[in-house]
Amino acid sequence: MPHSEEYVRKAVESAILELISADSLLLDANCSERSITHQLATHLSKHFTGYHVDCEYNRDGFEVKKLQLDERTVRADRLDAITVFPDIIVHVRGTSDANLLVVEVKKASSSVNNSYDIAKLQAFKTQLLYDFAVHVVIGYKRDGSFVNRQSWQ
Incomplete structure (x- = not known):
């Protein structure tokens, strides 16, 4: 069942191209991130x-999934685990033995900084032992240019 890094990267790239081809209206209409991530999934x-x-x-098994990570809206010195x-x-x-890939998606039109998403992905790898993590930026920027970028963590 395990997959190589090459396989996972190619699968993500292929799925993104399938999204762009089959679900372009979601990107053209600047639909919600949830709509885009659902189709990408x-x-x-x-x-x-x-x-x-x-x-x-x-969920992490049957428990709520938590990470030692600063929330975006709290003090930087907070060390509580957050959901x-x-x-x-x-x-x-139901198991934590097969955590293969975690994906964070940001619409290219978003003005929100990517740093929290990147920290979250790194925490998924170190704390919840995901094998691979990728940050995807996709869609149209405010200037009308199209972006399809993956940043592997």
Whole structure:
């Protein structure tokens, strides 16, 4: 069931291209990030048989998924674990032994800084032992140019 880094990267790239081709209206109309991530998850699921591909899944086994991570709206010195809702994960539900991929998606039109998403992805890898993590920026920027960028963590 494990996949190589090359396979995972190619699968993500392929799923994104499938999204751009099959669901371009979501990007053209600047639909919500949730709409985009749902469809991306659908395309990812074709590449990861034997795994579950879930959006905003917040369980670690049967417990609420938490990370030692600063919230965006709290003091920088806060060290409490916070509940997290990753945009997309590829995993096997009910176990923490098969955490394959975590994906954070940002629309290219967003003015929100990516630093929190990047910190969250790195925490998923170090604290919840996900094998791979990628930050995807996709869609049209405010100037009308199209962006399709992946940043692997």
